[in-house]
Amino acid sequence: MKRRTLLLSAAGAAGALIVGWGVLPPRSRLGRGSFMLPGESEFALNGWIKVATDGSVILAMPRSEMGQGVYTALPMLAAEELDVPLSAMRLEQAGADTIYGNVAILLGSLPFHPRDEESEDGFARTKVKAGRWIVSKVARELGINATGGSTSVSDAWQTVREAAATARASLLGAASLQWRLPIEELIVKDGVISHPSGKSAGYGEMAKFAAATPAGEVRLKNARDWKIIGRPYPRLDVPHKVDGSARFGIDVRLPGMKFAVLRLCPMLGGSPGAIDPEAALKMPGVERIVMLPAYAGSTAGFAVVGKSYWHAKRAADAVQLQWQQRPAGALDSKRIASELEAAVRDRDGHVFHSVGDVEAAESRAARHIESWYSAPYLAHATLEPMNCTARVSGGKVEVWAPTQVPEMCRSVAARVAGVRPEDVDLHVTLIGGAFGRRLEVDYAAFAVRVAMDCEGSAVQLIWPREEDMTHDFYRPMQAARLRASIDTDGAITSLRIKSAGDAISPRWLERGMPGLAGPFDTPDKTTSEGLFDLPYGFGHQHMEHVATHMGVPVGFWRSVGHSHNAFISESFIDELAFATKRDPLQFRRDWLRHSPQHLAVLELAAEKAGWDSALPAGWARGVAIHESFGTIVAQVAEVSIEGGSPRVHRVVCALDCGVVVNPGIVAQQIEGGVIFALSAALHGVIDIADGVVQQRNFPSYEMLKMRRAPRVETYLVSSSRPPAGIGEPAVPPLAPAVANALFVLTGKRHRSLPFV
């Protein structure tokens, strides 16, 4: 009775009543109070919310804070529905139950075109609905806890609000019973329940009764009643980040803790041969050496344990050894680049999108435009290098990890130590940048292995920057051939894209969740996203991708496939504009005329950028629009050439990300995404020769600094659809916006990255 009431109330609030078979929602994620940690003077009302006798509210936090603001955005959702001030909210790491898993991230991995749900083709619509329904049920049962895919807020949107609203209903129900007054007459303000007759009590007083009171009717607030959602509340974690008190993974300190530093075979996939650690072990402050097998897709090596990073690193550098090349032969990025081109030419791929008849359109066309594009391997280069702290003692394992995937870390820790997952205590710390690197579990596996040799002592295993940069899970290299048909009127009649590059998801599953990895690779959306899912109204389209497996470890890099594919598609769209002698903005307007959502974002960017206004001499503008993770972003970049290199002065960003929970946080993520993307577009390249990554530290993997950072402006299109992603969507359109400006400036079309 309770669940149906909740469903109908929530659906009623959303303005759409859902009936019928096949739309029964996934199993409730409300959970039970026992899922939360028992606390002195704290009463758990469900799996997400505890109320303390002092009136503070504790939210189970399932996601990791890596700068994207979830430690503020999620409590905002709870505080809103509970009617408590944001200052009353506290956080507690969520446990291992599947209710804390991320459903939105799996839904986001479905290879559907964003417009399929509105397609005129009834079969396409049903396919999407059925696919989403099945995946949300499966995702709910699997309960994979991952922070990524720009899904934390969208996944929490219903779940956290419902949990908070349910808790509120229990608290009101308890007051109603205690006071013998009708629940409809009770008022809540700032965590205090009152009645016109004068009765009043804070949540703290009612908590213990509420824990025993089932929630009656549960309603989510109407948007017009929001007091917290939509406001730019200052972030709750900021004060700790300006006084040195914020603790990242690398800042974990425990009594008697040792420090360890690793050194891995410089050749990816290689291993240590003959080793002589004698000289190293004699050095002061050094305790032992631990050999490390290639865990979780990484490369083998060793770690030295000592009394500080510096003591251990000095000794690690002094270890004499031979390294052995990878059995399958040395990896080489130049060779891989030509193999990818050959794959596009000669191999068949998976067709991700096909409309109309591209062959026929191509044979009819007045002329064609064909271009080849490519993008290099990229490193994540998080400022906090990979690290993890572990202690193994009497069959129990404790791990402190700056991780995006706590349960996967727990699982690999258990496998390495030979214990059950229940015997692993995993603590998630703040993360000093992730960008997808910490979706891996190699850093946890290595740390646990070292800790096993230091029985009873906590050990923090730190990766020197050189090891971090040369043993990453790189953004895959990609090659693509694009061909468009143009008729005598200059209209684009077809677009054919064939691309080649590594699939990431099957490799990631093999590394972190081997039980879920299949016997063969299923098509991985990340390879073609940004190419197959374009919003332009070209009548005939065919997008095909050849998934390769080159051997270089590949992983998810902020905005994943969109990061290279948007550069490719939005640069080619610009080529088509110029080929048909149209202004690039007008060209996009024309081909997006059926999509008011895209047009609104494009127009806002153009307006705020003053598209038709004069620029200083030697400056040019470029535009790009791209949809990713449910959010549409348009950017206009103002660029000049300074000192022989592109200098980006200003980037105007307009976006539609659905309901905005915290506009201040959205602006931060847009600014951050632009800078991240610009660094990569200007300088980012990872070269591999003889199996060795050539870029070892920041000087050779150049980073954008203050001096050449553009001013970024953020403008929001108002929307009432549920919140979509903001962590990644600002990244994809940046490289093409800049490339498009450079074309106007120099007449040279960049078809590969980086620009410099």
Add this chain to the structure above:
Amino acid sequence: MDLQINGKAVTVEAEPEMPLLWVLRDLLGMTGTKFGCGVGECRACTVRVDGQAMPSCLVSVAAVAGKKIQTIEGLGAPGKPHALQQAWIAEQVPQCGYCQSGMLMAAAALLEKTPKPSDAQIDDAIVNICRCGTYQRVRAAIKRAAGVKT
């Protein structure tokens, strides 16, 4: 080694060539100063020595013995944040926050030497790497703390 850190005398047993960064983090447990690259490029390890901003990963502890060392823990006091820290909060600068200790130290050194810095002077002083892209807010916060109009 006798050190002066944040106005307090601290004695530590360390090899003279041990970098100050690791003395602070691993021997003294002062984790506010961060490790990012070890080669003086990212500046997450920035501390102030006799007022001057330096990368502590490249400074040996022997070289700073007896000098006035300031770390992020010594910027402002409990309940009395420094103007820069207040500005950092007002402008909502930090995202992941890992680079921010170094940024604040570099900014503090800049403002003590140049109370009303120009954009070019800010560019010269703030060479820290921020992977989250907080640069424009760092600039705004420095100007706010300095009372300089944007």
